[in-house]
Amino acid sequence: MRFRGRVKGTAPATPAPSPAEPAGPPPVLVIDALGRKCPIPIIMLAERIREVPVGEVVAVLADDAAARTDIPAWCRMKSQDFVREETLPQGGWGFHIRRTY
Structure with a gap:
């Protein structure tokens, strides 16, 4: 019989990415809408x-x-790719959108 699980006390074969590491490509444009209320962030985007x-x-x-x-709803409506959302250390969120057309 062959054991396919992890041996107790051992590390996984591939380490999980650190939460500090950004996922995906870096943005080429950052739009700062901090402090702005809806719908201004969408208008700026x-x-x-x-x-x-x-x-x-x-x-x-x-x-x-x-x-x-x-922002995710706008991406669906406009056929743009919503890549991810991240929590900002200073409060708020960073929304990453890939332009499709």
């Missing part, structure tokens, strides 16, 4: 996403809780 080449990532920094639902 819509106005500036055309500044980056197709396939590149834009980050929107926002601390309005509505952005957590509004």
